[in-house]
Amino acid sequence: MGSVIYLDHAATSWPKPPEVVEAMKRAMEVAGANPGRGSHRMALNASRVLYNTRRALAQLFNVNNPNDIVLTGNTTEALNLAIKGFLREGDHVIATMVEHNSARRPLEYLKRTIGIKVDYVPVTMNGQVDLKEVEGLFNHQTRLVVCNHSSNLLGSILPIKNIGELAASHGAILLVDAAQSAGMLSIDVEEMKIGMLAFPGHKGLLGPQGTGGLYISPDIDVEPLMHGGTGSQSEAIDQPSVRPDRYEAGTPNVVGYAGLDAGVRKVLEWTPEYIYRHEWELTQRMMEGLASVRGMKMLGPELGEPRTGIVSFVVENRDASELAFKLDREYGIAVRAGFHCTPLAHMSAGTENTGAVRASVGIWTSKEDVDIMVEALAKIQA
Numbered sequence: 001m002g003s004v005i006y007l008d009h010a011a012t013s014w015p016k017p018p019e020v021v022e023a024m025k026r027a028m029e030v031a032g033a034n035p036g037r038g039s040h041r042m043a044l045n046a047s048r049v050l051y052n053t054r055r056a057l058a059q060l061f062n063v064n065n066p067n068d069i070v071l072t073g074n075t076t077e078a079l080n081l082a083i084k085g086f087l088r089e090g091d092h093v094i095a096t097m098v099e100h101n102s103a104r105r106p107l108e109y110l111k112r113t114i115g116i117k118v119d120y121v122p123v124t125m126n127g128q129v130d131l132k133e134v135e136g137l138f139n140h141q142t143r144l145v146v147c148n149h150s151s152n153l154l155g156s157i158l159p160i161k162n163i164g165e166l167a168a169s170h171g172a173i174l175l176v177d178a179a180q181s182a183g184m185l186s187i188d189v190e191e192m193k194i195g196m197l198a199f200p201g202h203k204g205l206l207g208p209q210g211t212g213g214l215y216i217s218p219d220i221d222v223e224p225l226m227h228g229g230t231g232s233q234s235e236a237i238d239q240p241s242v243r244p245d246r247y248e249a250g251t252p253n254v255v256g257y258a259g260l261d262a263g264v265r266k267v268l269e270w271t272p273e274y275i276y277r278h279e280w281e282l283t284q285r286m287m288e289g290l291a292s293v294r295g296m297k298m299l300g301p302e303l304g305e306p307r308t309g310i311v312s313f314v315v316e317n318r319d320a321s322e323l324a325f326k327l328d329r330e331y332g333i334a335v336r337a338g339f340h341c342t343p344l345a346h347m348s349a350g351t352e353n354t355g356a357v358r359a360s361v362g363i364w365t366s367k368e369d370v371d372i373m374v375e376a377l378a379k380i381q382a
């Protein structure tokens with residue numbers, strides 16, 4: 001592939017740190033067996049890979065017991081496990097207008113099939129919620145609050161700690177979708193009163209695709225999504241009750257999790273605070289540059305306000321997909337156009353009919369990359 005300016009980190013980060021690639025190669029060589037299913041060395045090595053990954057994640061999110069972290073294939077699987085495993089007929093859920101379809105669709109599915117009720121808290125055009133409005137939606141049936149930590153369209157950052165406190169004071173559980181925040185914002189499940197945390201391995205945690213996870217507080221009972229072999233209690237007809245086996249049936253992606261472990265260790269070394277700062281400075285530079293492009297309208301928080309590494313925009317009389325196509329084919333710049341699996345956020349931003357172009361930066365993105373993108377758009381609009 002020719003050289004590319006990769007500005008699609010909100011979908012999947014790329015490239016990965018060399019340590020991630022090396023860890024995956026090594027796992028192929030020395031841990032290529034089934035964890036938990038044998039006592040031979042390769043099987044034990046594979047078990048160790050999974051445990052080390054859980055331990056690194058537990059350190060990052062301040063989780064007491066690494067076995068409360070379930071390893072999944074992505075955020076979507078984690079959200080499905082949390083939502084379908086926790087909710088029961090008659091439950092009421094509070095979610096927000098910046099939820100991704102990965103949270104919204106399982107909620108809507110349960111609405112249709114078992115009659116849960118869901119209220120979506122409105123957000124401002126910039127992607128912020130009013131805590132008073134959140135508070136006003138609680139009732140006696142409210143068991144779960146689902147909240148996206150950072151909008152994958154707007155980059156806005158939601159006040160998770162305050163929402164965690166509200167949920168706790170009403171006896172409800174907070175489920176956080178950390179797809180756009182894990183690795184970029186500091187997350188402490190205890191301090192933020194997070195009952196369940198769904199996260200990807202392949203975005204800010206710098207691991208490979210096909211990895212993610214769900215933290216489930218030890219106080220919460222969640223039914224498994226999958227039943228099957230775990231290598232433990234094989235004589236029992238029921239899924240083992242012990243974590244993480246209860247939620248991890250079948251052969252896992254050991255090689256992927258070895259990469260995720262290495263990715264999380266890089267994040268711990270750099271720190272989410274440093275990564276956030278780096279990405280924020282790039283978004284500010286991008287916004288300053290884009291402000292002088294003809295017909296440009298940027299979405300999300302104003303210049304100078306907190307935001308994750310996402311800048312979405314629409315250009316007057318330009319089709320978003322056509323713009324993204326031009327950036328790719330004529331300038332070698334990878335961005336993402338369309339509706340970003342979040343129609344509710346587009347409705348809030350007023351772009352439900354046009355979609356938008358989203359440029360998203362990562363740890364490897366440089367100021368030059370940002371300047372090249374701004375210049376390309378300026379030329380296209382000249």
Ligand SMILES: Cc1ncc(COP(=O)(O)O)c(C=O)c1O
Pocket residue numbers: 010011074075076077100102103148150151152177179180199200201212
């Ligand atoms: C906010 C949000 N939630 C969920 C997802 C789904 O993540 P995954 O692709 O890891 O399933 C994404 C992906 O972009 C996202 O941005």
